[in-house]
Amino acid sequence: MRLALYALLSAFLLIQPSRADDALPSWNDGATKQAIVQFVERITSKGSADYVEPADRIATFDNDGTLWAEQPMYVQLAFALDRVKALAPQHPEWKDKEPFASLLKGDLKTALAGGEHAIAEIVMATHAGMTTGEFENIVLEWIDTARHPKTGRRYIDMVYQPMLELLKYLRANDFKTFIVSGGGIEFMRPWTEKVYGIPPEQVVGSSIKLKFEMRDGKPVLVRLADIDFIDDKAGKPVGIQMHIGRRPIAAFGNSDGDLQMLQWTTRGDGARFGLIVHHTDGEREWAYDRHSPVGQLDKALDMASSQGWTVVDMKHDWKTIYPPE
């Protein structure tokens, strides 16, 4: 009985909201951490004018550059390039066809000179034509083994430790955490639960069309070479509405692609929170903003102060960047 009682008490203690000073150890003390903690305490204090019911505690997170590193190129682009190489033996015609010919020679610059059209060709050649189950397996195999060219670490180990803590801290305070990314929804879902604690149904992203078919008497969903939705910029509030159906009270991003999500979130009634991760740490990560082709942060940075958005200065606000090796 004594043991049973102990188990009950432990279970009870476990469901108490985490205390912030324990919950965010990788954040240096200062205005940024304080802004996060104060917001959470305001909206969770019963009796406070800003109190928000648990069901309405929706928080949305961009992925690339907000939850994991996006330099020197988006991880999904690295995936696509690896897939082109893997598929090349089945496509002898790629030797003479751009953007594949240049890609296979390792000349990324020429390959991408074709702009959006070239990128679409690469994405469709590598992301479409298979079933959803087949694609999931391809992604899982790649993400478990592929390594970052600079750090030599797996991409899923290059997630931001302070953001992992923030996700947990919010969930401990009854937030439902969602990813809202310009990246492919089916590229993220196979691993977001394990890496971020975010289940597939809480991932919003860009998508290609699917088609239901019976194949040899078995139902499958086939991935078509046809864009369905681009979950970026003004698409983010649309993606949020389509998938979540209610307005977040907190949003976290790092680039101009998150500007409209931040507006949609923070211009609602009641207490709201918007945060931008500013990449200021050229030593431990990368330093970039207004002129970066990847994760450009320009307009949203200008607007942050007037909109009351909290800006993370990665160099000064984060004690560590990645989880320990």
Added chain:
Amino acid sequence: MRLALYALLSAFLLIQPSRADDALPSWNDGATKQAIVQFVERITSKGSADYVEPADRIATFDNDGTLWAEQPMYVQLAFALDRVKALAPQHPEWKDKEPFASLLKGDLKTALAGGEHAIAEIVMATHAGMTTGEFENIVLEWIDTARHPKTGRRYIDMVYQPMLELLKYLRANDFKTFIVSGGGIEFMRPWTEKVYGIPPEQVVGSSIKLKFEMRDGKPVLVRLADIDFIDDKAGKPVGIQMHIGRRPIAAFGNSDGDLQMLQWTTRGDGARFGLIVHHTDGEREWAYDRHSPVGQLDKALDMASSQGWTVVDMKHDWKTIYPPE
């Protein structure tokens, strides 16, 4: 201390899975109820070969004819017709324009003689052009007051009591319950949490396109007169994948519109459950199947036995139909 201990014990008891014989009081004892209970017990018994982790306990429910009545016409069509009447003063041109002219004269048959085109005209005139917030308010006001032509009850009181119990029973066993309906996603979301205990982010349905805009300095999402997605028939597995991103282990429907959802769900690996509500009760509800223009059930009924789907005989399996007035 004694009181605190009592509170702890009560809290602990509350999170235990409900016992089925208490949880489904509106279901008559028999093969149907037994099939439901046996499935749930199989997949929740630790150590059973069919055990399913809580995170993978995804159950999808059709709405019209599965969770609430759909006769003599889909509730959303009744909503659209009421909206045409309400909007008519702002549209003097409708007096001479089909399908509106016939509708306003009360001649539904002539109005709908235009087929899909007529329905699309009605839907777009009543469901598009406003912001998502405005539409939500219109739906909420209507659903709180509109009454069924035959029973005189509000539509949201014509939900099936046995299915409400089933939803709760599944959730008590750690299922995540979703609606997957051909109906409009934004027509359902404003009230599904209150009526079914299903939050907006767990509602999948048909949709029109949305556009993000700044209006007078405030961000809005405008509903466009442009179909985005039809969540019916072969669209249902697609809607499930887009929104949920994993395959349900249990699906509940009532018509051929649910056939592919049932196939997609029950042809996966491991223990699976498919159920069809067969409307056999002409006295307490309506009796219809193969030849009904609303909720036609023909092919799926033929396939039920070979596919192992459980068929609810509403007249014999359900003690009550609607919640008490």
